[in-house]
Amino acid sequence: MWGVVPAGISGVMVKVEVDVARGLPSVGVVGLAHTSVAEARWRARSAIVNSGFTWPNSRITIGLSPADLPKTGTSLDLPIAVGLLAATSQIAKLGSNVSFIGELGLDGAIKPVPGVLAAAISAQRHGVSTFIVSAGNSREAREVEGLEVIAVTNLRQLIAVLRNEDAGEEVDQFPAMIDDANALGDFSEVRGHDVARFALEVAAAGGHHCSLLGEPGVGKTMLAQRFVSLLPELNQQQALDVTSVHALAGRIESGHGLLRRPPFIAPHHSISAGAMLGSVRNGVLLPGALTLASEGVLFLDEAPEFDRPCLEGMRQPLEQGSLALMRVGQTVIAPARFQLILAANPCPCGQAIGRGDGCTCGAQQKRRYLQKLSGPLMDRIDIRISLTRPTDAHLRMSAGESSDVIAQRVLLARDRAHVRWTNESWNLNAQAPGSVLRSSYPPDAAGQGLLERAESRGLNPRGSDRVLRMAWTLADLEAQDQPNNDHVATALSMRGGGFE
Ligand SMILES: [Zn+2]
Incomplete structure (x- = not known):
């Protein structure tokens, strides 16, 4: 059973294992669980009982791994409850391509949790194909391509979905893109x-x-x-x-x-x-x-x-x-x-x-x-x-x-640079290393002459690299294949600005 907890800007997949054994009735959580996660067992118990299912009178151990990852929040409520239902054969065992995220209310309601988009991205990268979330989180999750997202509002509905008796909630597609x-x-x-x-x-x-x-x-x-x-x-x-x-x-x-x-x-x-x-x-x-x-x-x-x-x-x-x-x-x-x-x-x-x-x-x-x-x-x-x-x-x-007119030129110039840097690890001129520009992408003879004269008058190597990078952008903006004298001259005029 897989859950996801927020970690940094992404999510980390957490394996949830539920073991039900004979012995004095108890519920233990193993694996660096923060109080909010440890309390998940009580939310899960109430939700399961109040949804008409059975909480066994047994010794229950809930294992969360990787064990060294601190786990916090309520996003593991859902996989813990589903894990218990599977461990007690109230539902069929699930494959490792299914993941759950959501908080449980005591009445069995499944509530949204923060960070679901990041969690969905992590789940998809981890090979999860079915991602089950609260209806309130489904819009975010559905932005991730290659992930089947099933939205549910309560535990009873979730069980029906897992038994193929329900298809989950219909959710509108994302609203039109935001353009501010x-x-x-x-x-x-x-x-x-x-x-x-x-x-x-x-x-x-x-x-x-x-x-x-x-x-x-x-x-x-x-x-x-x-x-x-x-x-x-x-x-x-x-x-x-x-x-x-x-x-x-x-x-x-x-x-x-x-x-x-x-x-x-x-x-x-x-x-x-x-x-x-x-x-x-x-x-x-x-x-x-x-x-x-x-x-x-x-x-x-x-x-x-x-x-x-x-x-x-x-x-x-x-x-x-x-x-x-x-x-x-x-x-x-x-x-x-x-x-x-x-x-x-x-x-x-x-x-x-x-x-x-x-x-x-x-x-x-x-x-x-x-x-x-x-x-x-x-x-x-x-x-x-x-x-x-x-x-x-x-x-x-x-x-x-207008900005639109300038942005068009910017786009064309960027396209030229992308083509030039296709086989490199960068695609913007500003990211091109000076050593590469100097050895393989010099300006034309007149431009090179001007650059060397500037160097002989005290332009330092880092300054020279900056001029070369700008000269390439100026050439791209004019759809030229190589920077010329004018491009170098203009770049030289834009490098000081009162700072040197
Ligand atoms: Zn002053």
């Missing part, structure tokens, strides 16, 4: 900011992390929010992963449809390291901002104001796309494959723009402010631009291109 792309605004509403608009198009096309430097109120947040509208919709696997994580965090209700748009997560700089990185409680992951942003965008406004542990904690996700959270005797790997948009004021007071007349910060204070972002973090940020406040003339200009 418009909620964050459209690029047609942006006046001026030509450089930033273009930089964000390049960032979207190549998957590049991006930093925006500019005085308070210049429009950094407004631009970052609209960046999401340039990104393609999530594929099915990404949508399942994103929805699982957001359901686990309680950000969407059980039964909510799949999230199809890349998430946009913008934590305030006062966020704690725990909320930024996530935590583990009773074996269950509480996703942090880095994980909630996975497959989407993480926007850090006033980035130098974040606590150092928050900024340091981003190194591993930026390198590996995931994050290891350690608790006593247990490591949970959380996904954290986000695109970073980082914004900063030019100095602590925010006024060091142009000639910086209004700035009241000392030289050392100013240096320390941006230095908080230096090193390994900034190495990962290909595109770095400075924003200037749009002039009155800009603000009188007609509306710019």
